[in-house]
Amino acid sequence: MNDFIRPIPSIIDLYEEGDLNGLNISELGQYLEEKTHIPFRIQGNIYKGISKGNIQVVAEKLAKVRVRDPARRYVSRIPLQAEVDYEKRRIQDPDWKIFGILYDGVFYQNIISDLISECGLDLGDCSILFTNQLFGTWDRDNDRYHARVSLYGFPSLISISGLVVAPAKPKEFYLKKQMGAPVE
Template identity: 35%
Template sequence: MILPESKSEFRFRCDLYDDPFTPTFSLNEVADYLRTKLPTVQIFTHGELVAEKLSKAQGDEREALLQRLAIGFAKARVHDPFKPVGEREPLYGEIAYERRRLATRGEAKGVVYDGFMVQELLAGLFDREELNRWSLPLVFTNQLLATFDESDHRYHLRTVILGYPAIVSTTGLVEAPAKPREFYLAREQFRAMGLDAISPVLAAELRDRCLLPNDERLTEVAKGYALQAVFYALFGEAFCNDKDCRLYNAHWQEEMLHAQLNGAYDLCPRHEGMLQNLGSKQ
């Protein structure tokens, strides 16, 4: 827990890195929300993380960094949801795909990555001044991230990877929390007909119960998950049992939408009190 003796000593900062591939995501809106909730925290915005780091490297240094990242992402690919990613050597084609994606700033489509391996890979892009207990990089990405759960021995998609850096998956906000049963039944029916998407009519019917791709509510939902990441860095806890609190650890889309959009309050009284006391004299 980061609690200084006085406000004048409080110097925590959070650097937000953009996801430019999700059209309905606004980094600036998330930053403004965090500034409102955390007035004593310095909030800075940046472009997409890997692109920024590559742009600062030149010549052989840039080529080495590009190759290291390409191999790292290729190794982090989840091929079997029931087996944790090990030390498997990635295929040449996988490395080439990742290198091309990174070099051309392309999207990562249809690939699931081990979230902790990606976190470790991205951590290597920061120096000690950028990555310490007083400084949290918060990376937004459209990559699908998953972590292996030892309790049921399988990977599960995640919305957020807590730690340094913290990572919020904008695609994970749509895909990770479980959707209503009707969605999955309809999706299988449409796939059987060779179609990639459910009908607009069904999408409209499910709108109040789940996020859908390119959903205009995505940024509002992302604000709560960004706050979870910062709460974890500041206080050592990120989740709440109160279903009306934006820190609620939702497992279903309907729970997530309620907590982020329709809760009785922004934060529960206990977590709101923690923010009010942040930086005050202990």
């Protein structure tokens, strides 16, 4: 079998992270099942099964993948203790509201993938995380991070906040911002 061709998943697992502003995951699952004829399971909060001992480890990983400057490529660094503490609080509060932090989407996806894999779920299933977090990917064409609405892979990530923030603004907006002019 070709390594790039995956079988059709037998189930769609839907996860949540943070306050999703009333998004109805069950209705989304029903819609997906109707369109794909693949059953779905609502797995709930992505952090619900994390052990107390693992919270610190996951918090450190999340703090490491924050994008400090969207104009600079991600560089691994030791996070500040305050960043780790923030992530621990966020992990433990299923209704956490975002504060505009941008994460490197690919590294974020890897952390979530590890959490799902630790639960013993089949990597052949389709896992989708609906999150209120902002994530982005590096764009080589203009050397900066761009916020994304979605990132596909295992798992696929869909940012509810990204629906509002991610759409690009006109070029003039960014030129004014770089020159220090007021922007609307």
